[in-house]
């Protein structure tokens with residue numbers, strides 16, 4: 001979390017606001033959250049002052065030329081052949097606020113006692129200011145995410161290391177069935193989460209797609225009949241597209257690039273609903289641990 005629909009939502013919103021804009025200034029508040037180039041930095045906790053400086057200096061004066069996404073990575077294309085590769089991990093937020101709205105507080109968390117706050121907040125790690133006004137804020141409560149600035153060669157390295165498989169929005173039935181056959185012993189839920197097979201799906205959309213396809217998350221991929229593989233491939237695409245149309249899902253920290261919550265969470269049928277009645281048959285949904293993840297499903301409807 002955020003998964004493909006959330007990253008895609010942010011990408012589309014930022015593209016509208018920022019394509020063609022020039023970066024006036026960059027303020028790195030937590031240097032551990034930014035990286036320059038493809039390499040690992042020596043002290044991941046404290047970051048590197050030299051890298052943070054290069055990060056900010058390189059961006060200053062450059063223009064935003066385009067946007068892309070690979071799996072859950074957001075990619076901002078920058079003039080001069082640079083790319084900003086952003087992974088929001090658990091709690092990352094990218095919020096653009098136009099110059100005139102910088103004094104307007106936003107509700108950026110679904111936590112019970114959450115209050116509206118002004119940006120930058122104590123969770124803001126990078127601020128990017130644009131010529132003509134407006135700022136992009138990178139917030140991250142848990143600090144698992146990062147922003148990485150890369151030239152063409154480093155970008156290739158970063159992408160090769162991620163090893164992303166087919167984008168989940170681009171799934172076609174034949175390729176999907178091939179991928180299943182290549183990993184016959186994997187549990188289907190694990191398979192869906194494996195970014196090197198299909199990129200972009202996380203816990204939420206894996207659970208929702210399996211429910212929609214009436215397939216148990218505990219099944220081995222090799223046990224799926226051709227018809228089931230077809231149904232699952234189309235369920236994944238449908239769930240992801242519907243989620244994008246609703247601006248993604250907000251659990252605790254996800255907000256879109258305008259600082260607003262996604263509306264797809266209200267449409268979740270199984271994710272996070274263990275013990276609640278199945279929408280289809282009324283029997284209680286069950287949570288089952290698979291590796292380090294939990295799958296929630298209906299043992300009656302999903303076979």
Ligand SMILES: [Zn+2]
Pocket residue numbers: 278279280281282283298299300301302
């Ligand atoms: Zn059911």
